[in-house]
Amino acid sequence: MKPENRRSEVAHSLPERESALAELSTDPSSRKRFLKMMGGGGAAALAMVVAACGDEKDKGTSSQPASGGAEKSGGGKGDLEIVNYALTLEYLEAAFYKDVAGSGLFKGADLETIKQFGDQEQQHVEALEATVKKLGGKPAAKPKTEFPLEDAKKVLQTAADVENLGAAAYLGQADKIESKEVLAAALSIHTVEARHAAALNTLLGKPNTPDGAFAKPASMDEVLSKVKPFIVG
Amino acid sequence: MADSQLASPELSGVEIHGMSRGAFIMRGALVTGAVYGGGMVAPFVRQAIAQSGGGDVDIVNFALTLEYLEAEFYKQGEKLGLSGDVSKLAKQFGDEEQQHVEALSATVEKLGGKAAAKPKFTFPIKDEKSFLKLAVTLEDTGVSAYNGAAPAIESKEVLAAAGSIVQIEARHAAAIRLARKDNPSPDAFDKPLDEEKVLEAVKPLIKS
Numbered sequence: 001m002k003p004e005n006r007r008s009e010v011a012h013s014l015p016e017r018e019s020a021l022a023e024l025s026t027d028p029s030s031r032k033r034f035l036k037m038m039g040g041g042g043a044a045a046l047a048m049v050v051a052a053c054g055d056e057k058d059k060g061t062s063s064q065p066a067s068g069g070a071e072k073s074g075g076g077k078g079d080l081e082i083v084n085y086a087l088t089l090e091y092l093e094a095a096f097y098k099d100v101a102g103s104g105l106f107k108g109a110d111l112e113t114i115k116q117f118g119d120q121e122q123q124h125v126e127a128l129e130a131t132v133k134k135l136g137g138k139p140a141a142k143p144k145t146e147f148p149l150e151d152a153k154k155v156l157q158t159a160a161d162v163e164n165l166g167a168a169a170y171l172g173q174a175d176k177i178e179s180k181e182v183l184a185a186a187l188s189i190h191t192v193e194a195r196h197a198a199a200l201n202t203l204l205g206k207p208n209t210p211d212g213a214f215a216k217p218a219s220m221d222e223v224l225s226k227v228k229p230f231i232v233g
Numbered sequence: 234m235a236d237s238q239l240a241s242p243e244l245s246g247v248e249i250h251g252m253s254r255g256a257f258i259m260r261g262a263l264v265t266g267a268v269y270g271g272g273m274v275a276p277f278v279r280q281a282i283a284q285s286g287g288g289d290v291d292i293v294n295f296a297l298t299l300e301y302l303e304a305e306f307y308k309q310g311e312k313l314g315l316s317g318d319v320s321k322l323a324k325q326f327g328d329e330e331q332q333h334v335e336a337l338s339a340t341v342e343k344l345g346g347k348a349a350a351k352p353k354f355t356f357p358i359k360d361e362k363s364f365l366k367l368a369v370t371l372e373d374t375g376v377s378a379y380n381g382a383a384p385a386i387e388s389k390e391v392l393a394a395a396g397s398i399v400q401i402e403a404r405h406a407a408a409i410r411l412a413r414k415d416n417p418s419p420d421a422f423d424k425p426l427d428e429e430k431v432l433e434a435v436k437p438l439i440k441s
Contacts, residue, residue, distance in 0.1 A: 116416075117418065119421070120420075120421035123421035127422070167400055171393075174383075175392045175396070176389075180384040181384075183383070183384045184380070184383075184424070185422075187379075187384070187396070187399070188422040188423045188424040189422060190396065190399075190400065191403035191423040192418055192420070192423055194400045195403050195406060195407035195417050196407075196417075196418055197407075198404035198405075198408050198417065199407045199408075199417035202408055202417075208408040209401055209404050209405075212329070212332075213328070213330075213333060213336075213398075213401055214332070214336070214394075214397045214401065215396075215397045215401055217393070217396075217397070
């Protein structure tokens with residue numbers, strides 16, 4: 001596909017982006033639609049995950065694993081939702097790098113970096129799909145995405161934004177994952193997102209650790225509202 | 234073993250003088266990293282921690298020992314007369330590692346434990362080139378060590394703190410790799426692919 005075609009497609013579809021998933025972060029019924037797109041889960045399970053995300057204030061009292069019984073009964077379902085959420089983000093990242101690599105905006109070393117990061121996101125997609133199946137679930141449907149690809153600098157900034165958000169998204173789920181195996185997998189992806197984020201920030205002349213010495217997590221709601229503009233269906 | 238057979242010979246020159254459990258595991262991690270590469274220490278750390286069976290206090294004290302090492306490394310690196318950008322990174326990273334030291338010391342005490350003493354370290358660095366090379370390996374080692382240890386953490390709060398720190402280690406690793414014109418993200422997963430092989434080979438280190 002010629003880069004010009006891709007760009008005009010993006011421009012053409014811009015108005016649609018406003019309506020699709022526009023209410024996701026604030027409207028519970030939209031959140032249910034997102035859940036359906038993620039596949040496999042019930043609205044109740046996502047509601048549980050979302051509720052857990054918004055429940056940071058109470059965390060201090062539950063630092064000891066006193067809720068062992070609840071973890072045993074509800075853990076698997078929660079992990080499945082979290083992995084499908086991560087999978088959705090990885091689909092988005094992989095699609096983004098693919099579009100960028102095909103845009104004709106980058107050459108040489110920059111193009112190689114973009115291809116390499118994109119390839120790594122695709123490997124995350126495959127690993128997470130396999131994890132969902134191992135947990136007995138159905139992998140989330142791949143969202144339809146559109147990204148603004150007007151100029152190289154802005155595209156790099158979008159890449160950095162998405163990677164920093166991705167790292168924060170994994171960090172936001174780490175203490176909610178019940179299975180040690182799933183946690184180990186998520187952590188091994190989390191630090192790769194962080195490497196991508198730091199590398200892109202460096203290329204843009206921005207701080208490699210924008211949060212300082214301690215990275216900040218992002219909740220599912222926060223992440224979904226930020227990726228919403230890129231999802232068209 | 235001859236240097237030419239080691240994945241990261243620079244790690245074999247790092248010395249840790251201390252008797253704490255954390256210092257012991259850290260020495261094993263460095264040997265594993267020297268033989269297999271800094272990114273390969275996760276299975277060793279996981280196994281060593283399982284072996285010690287000490288729970289969150291032991292894990293946090295191990296992380297604290299790692300942060301002592303990194304903070305001291307950057308402090309000594311700054312004395313080498315590094316060039317502009319590298320000097321800036323060393324100062325920034327040293328400061329951030331020191332903040333990790335303080336946070337982890339506080340965490341150990343909050344858990345009712347006693348913070349591990351700071352061991353004495355010796356680093357084989359003599360110029361900017363050797364500094365950068367070891368910095369990359371140490372940061373990759375740090376990422377791998379945290380990722381190996383974190384799943385064994387029981388407290389959700391401690392796990393969240395460890396996650397927040399390991400992300401910074403990964404960012405340091407990428408930035409210092411770029412400063413060295415290395416690939417900032419050499420693998421799709423920050424974990425060893427041939428984990429079983431590494432585990433088999435490092436068994437003697439875990440038991441000694």
